[in-house]
Amino acid sequence: MLLSKGTKSTSNQLTEALLAEHRPVLFRYALLQLRDNELADDAVQETLLAAWQTASSFEGKAGLRTWLVGILKHKIADHWRRTVREVVTSDFDSVDNEEGEAGEGDENDFFMSDGHWNSGPTSWNDPEAALNQQEFWAIYEACQNNLPPKMAKVFMLRELVGLETDEVCRETGLSDANYWVTMHRARLRLRECLETRWFNQSKAKKEKRHA
Amino acid sequence: MRNCREITALVSQGMDKKLSFGERLAIGFHVMMCSHCRNFQSQSQFMRKAARRYTGQLQNRPDKKP
Known part of the structure; x- marks a missing residue:
């Protein structure tokens, strides 16, 4: 490749080691969109x-990381263009503004007007054990994909990719205040989904077995 | 006194930044008495752990070529 062309311009502080530090985050970012180790690695x-x-x-x-993520996005977009699957890039990008700004609405599903829980979180039986069950991950994935697109993006950039809070804001164009609201709602929704579809389910199953 | 809606919002914020001493105290005091918010707190931590583990799973999954 054109390695020789670039070597001159690296006279500033950008060293290979400095770039390599960001490899894990970039890899997770790419993997989430490409869903393929090899493709992600290439990107x-x-x-x-x-x-x-x-x-x-x-x-x-x-x-540096924001700059690198910017380049990575182009590489991923190139990939989708090559494979003519532009639709899928909407996963992270084009649906950004679909939901508009954060309003009050969402939390009313979880809390009553006096600020108390509607039907509050119940205690989960041995969540650690769920982590080792293949079926749990199918539910987890479904619940995560059920989040509204922008919320899912914010949640994934923070919790899966591991970007810092301010980096997520820059990536998504969210204000600081909207970031907190969005993350909180993502947790409320994901939590409820896991409870309904996994933790209460397995409880119901057990009760049936003992009946 | 903060209600459950406000306490859980603080709990969420506390996952991503350091809260003030007063805020941490308010959470601690509230969850001592409120099992719903206590569950929310521990489940938020669990979800973080699950999210990290999920990424690990993706990396180990057999490759699906698009």
């Missing part, structure tokens, strides 16, 4: 190479 590889080659254009304003 990250290409991203780091591109970053290395164009290091001189990195201005350091937005932070």
